[in-house]
Amino acid sequence: MQVTIGIPTYKNDGHTIGNLLEALTKQTYKDFKVKVIMKRGERRGDEKTLQILDSFRGDLDLNLVYQEEGLFEEALDLLFREKADLYVTTDDDATPSPTWVEDHVRIQEMEWVGCATGEIEGSKWVNYPNLIFDKFRDKVYMKPYSKDFQQYHGFLTKGGLSVDKNEPKPEGVFKTLAVAGVNMSVKGEVVKGYVPLTFTLRGTYNESLIALNGMRKGFHSINFQGAKVNHADRESLSRTKNKLVADYLALERFVLPYGVNYLGFHIDESLINQMINDINWDVAKEGLRIALRGIEEDVEPLRFRKMLMESRYYVALNEKKDISRGQEA
Numbered sequence: 001m002q003v004t005i006g007i008p009t010y011k012n013d014g015h016t017i018g019n020l021l022e023a024l025t026k027q028t029y030k031d032f033k034v035k036v037i038m039k040r041g042e043r044r045g046d047e048k049t050l051q052i053l054d055s056f057r058g059d060l061d062l063n064l065v066y067q068e069e070g071l072f073e074e075a076l077d078l079l080f081r082e083k084a085d086l087y088v089t090t091d092d093d094a095t096p097s098p099t100w101v102e103d104h105v106r107i108q109e110m111e112w113v114g115c116a117t118g119e120i121e122g123s124k125w126v127n128y129p130n131l132i133f134d135k136f137r138d139k140v141y142m143k144p145y146s147k148d149f150q151q152y153h154g155f156l157t158k159g160g161l162s163v164d165k166n167e168p169k170p171e172g173v174f175k176t177l178a179v180a181g182v183n184m185s186v187k188g189e190v191v192k193g194y195v196p197l198t199f200t201l202r203g204t205y206n207e208s209l210i211a212l213n214g215m216r217k218g219f220h221s222i223n224f225q226g227a228k229v230n231h232a233d234r235e236s237l238s239r240t241k242n243k244l245v246a247d248y249l250a251l252e253r254f255v256l257p258y259g260v261n262y263l264g265f266h267i268d269e270s271l272i273n274q275m276i277n278d279i280n281w282d283v284a285k286e287g288l289r290i291a292l293r294g295i296e297e298d299v300e301p302l303r304f305r306k307m308l309m310e311s312r313y314y315v316a317l318n319e320k321k322d323i324s325r326g327q328e329a
Helices: 015-024 043-055 072-080 100-107 130-136 206-216 243-253 256-263 269-278 282-296 301-309 312-328
Strands: 003-010 032-039 062-067 086-089 094-096 113-117 154-156 162-164 184-187 220-223 229-231
Touching: 003 015, 003 072, 003 100, 015 032, 015 043, 015 094, 032 043, 032 072, 043 062, 062 072, 072 086, 072 206, 086 100, 100 113, 100 184, 113 206, 130 162, 184 206, 206 220, 206 256, 243 282, 243 312, 256 282, 269 282, 282 301, 282 312, 301 312
Parallel strands: 003 032, 003 086, 032 062, 113 220
Antiparallel strands: 086 184, 094 229, 113 184, 154 162
16 A cells, blocks of 8 residues: 655754654554655745654655645645545644554555544644534534434534544544544545645645545544544644634634535535524624635635635735734844
8 A cells, every 4th residue: 555644844943843754753554654744934934844854765765745835735735736546634743653654554444444643642622513413403504414424423514614523532443524634534536536625724624625535435534542643732724822813713614604515515605694694603604704705706725715815804914914013023
C-alpha cells in the first residue's frame, strides 16, 4: 500500500514540526512518504522550518512542496495531486503516537471505510451548529439529510448543517461526519478526481466535504479508537480563544449549506429561509444568508470567498488587526 502523510505548514518556527517529524521516525509502520506543503510566512521562521526539514531527510522519505498561492483548501489540492492508496494527514503542531500510521492502515483495510479519524488529545475545534441543535432538533431542517445518515453520530442535516447527536459517543468504531484533519486518513479512491472546494478562508469543514464525496462513491467516514495524536493547545485555523476569531469561525460553520449544495447534496432553499427566521443568533443568521445567496446566485467557490470577506464579522476581525498594527508602529 502506497501511503503518503500530508503536512500543511505555515508560519511554523521549526519547533513543533520538528517534534512531529521526530515522532514519524518512530512509527511501527515504516513504508510511507512524507509530503510537507509549505506556504511562506515570516522569513526567520521559514528558515528554521527548512533547517528542521533538512535534518530529517536521512530518516524520512520527505518531499517539500511550496504553496505559492491560495489558502488551506489549495494546500489539500497539492497533497491530493500526488497519487497514493492512502493519505494520512496531520497538523504541524501535532505529535502522533508510534502506532499512528499502522492503526490508520489497519482500519482502512475495512473496504467500506473511506475517511477515518483516530483519537485526539488536546483542545478541539468547536462545532458551533451544535449549540442550537437541541432547540431545533424537531424541525425538518435539523433532521438527517437522508437515511444514509441515520446511523451517523455526526451527520448532515436537511438544511445543510453538520451537527452531532447530543449523546455520549459510541465506543469503538462509529460513523460520523466529524472527521478531523489533524488525525485523518483518506483512501485514494475517495479523492480521485476530487478538487477541494475553495470556498472558505480557514478551511472549515474541508474534512467533512471529503467524507461526503466519499459517500457519493459508496464509502463511509468513521471515528475509531487508536491512532492517537496529541494536538498542541494553541491558536490555529480552527481553534481560538479570541472572541472576534470565534465569531468568524462560527460564521464559516453556518455557510456549509452552500458547500454541500455545490458538491451535489441539494439543499432546499426554503429550509435555509426557515432557519434564518427561527434562529435568534446574528452570526448564524449572517452565515446562512451568505450561504443562501451563494446558492441562489450559483456563485463559484472563489467568488464565495469574497462574499465571506465582505461579511461584518470578517471586517470586524481585520479592523482589529489593523488597529493592533497601528499601535505596534
